[in-house]
Amino acid sequence: MTSTDLQPVLDESDALRLLRGGEFELEGRLVDASNTTLRGFLTLDGVTARCVYKPIRGERPLWDFPDGTLAGREVGAYLVSRATGWDVVPPTVLRDGPFGPGACQLWIDEPEEVEALVGFVPAQSLPPRWFRIAGAVDDDGEEYALAHSDDPRLARLAVFDAVINNADRKGGHILVGRDDRLYGVDHGVCFHVEEKLRTVLWGWTGRQLPPDAVEVLGRLAAELNGGLGEELSEHLTISEVAQVAARVARLLADGRFPDPPSDWPAVPWPPV
Template sequence: MSASDSPAADRSWLTAELTVIGQVTTASNVTLVCEAGGGGQRVVYKPERGERPLWDFPDGTLAGREVASYLVSQALGWGVIPETVLREGPFGPGMVQRWIDTAEDEPSPGLVDLCPVGAIPDGYREVLRALDPGGHPVSLVHADDARLQRMAVLDVLINNADRKGGHALLGLDGRVYGVDHGICLHTEPKLRTVLWGWAGEPVADELLTDITVLVKALPGELGERLAGLITDAEIDALEARGRALLDEPVMPLPASQRPIPWPAF
């Protein structure tokens, strides 16, 4: 159980009236910042009516996929994804997610960052080399952090097609959170991520233990809850990905011509 989902956590936002106080204008779908009730608690609200249709994700809703991804994270016991629910909001039903407070001045380098080629900071892994807008060679790097590595394994399981650098947040509580999981859990391989630094390396035994628990839970209550959010074929594919990691506990290598989402941040 994550700290955000503990009995002591303030969960009044699950039913409180939502008041829109801002919008994330860089998001491809309508993403609103809301205040829940009168206590100043913030949440992220993505109404289903604000979703842009995707030809390759024709089933269900992106909001439903966000909630399904959260349920997988919780079933693993990892708490990577902030508490996420489907509920009514000012513009109808949608995904509502607990807001993650981060430092106003982000540490440098961040969890995922760019640095000059040949100047990779200690404790970071290089993912690729490219040219920045000024034509200077840079390396895309991410922290060699067990919290971030757990997120990378989760992305393999949920087949995350959009793990950008800006989707990994370092909370003020010291936890690392992943957000934006609307295009996950497809039946076909679609893994696109900036977290390739562990490609080809073994998955830790303690994570495999948790994956075993997930796979065993899918035919039961977890599968029933997911069935209201994603298709049966997608649930079967999730189980297959879990079993594949257990059979060959190694992080996959990039297998497509577009293994990193664009933009990367």
């Protein structure tokens, strides 16, 4: 597989099998990532695919998250995503690699020309059916708006982020694959017991949750008391799993998208 080859299309079970048992060949480091993030290839039974590997030993200590837990949170986000049926997180496992245990996630190829769903746009030229989130001014004094599309795929991701308490939903963490499916990546700072939701997807604040989201949340509530809760407990503390269930219950009770926090920055930096 060369650098110009497209990622093979794999179903979930085949992708997980490759992620868990494939032989590693590292390709390089993603230098913009705050923690050690490596891209490489995995090969198993004649199938080769790209992956992202985040070794635990390369995690930078954080003041509000316990050391050595970010990889497990990445896996936890995938488990919740799978339980929703929305599949908004690429297949992700915890496995040993060239630099020890870490999170290993299937790489998502984006088309060369993909329609932007989140970003800065001229303040006076907000595209139709886009939400303005915040204002900005460039070095030349031109006014811009941080905004995102009123896209149902983004709305599902916003609900998902509220469930997992995502503290870092940047625009650059949102990918659109070749199958036109939307994916969220970089979930190492999720599942905190304190409310830390920080995202660029505030466009639906206070609006009623769509019926499909209510149905999914009801299913999550049941599964958190069973198999999903048990799976998450392998990567999160008992309190963290309990808070996932509590957030699901609050969303169902409110029936609306959450409001931005008043005691915590609502938008991550940088936002895209």
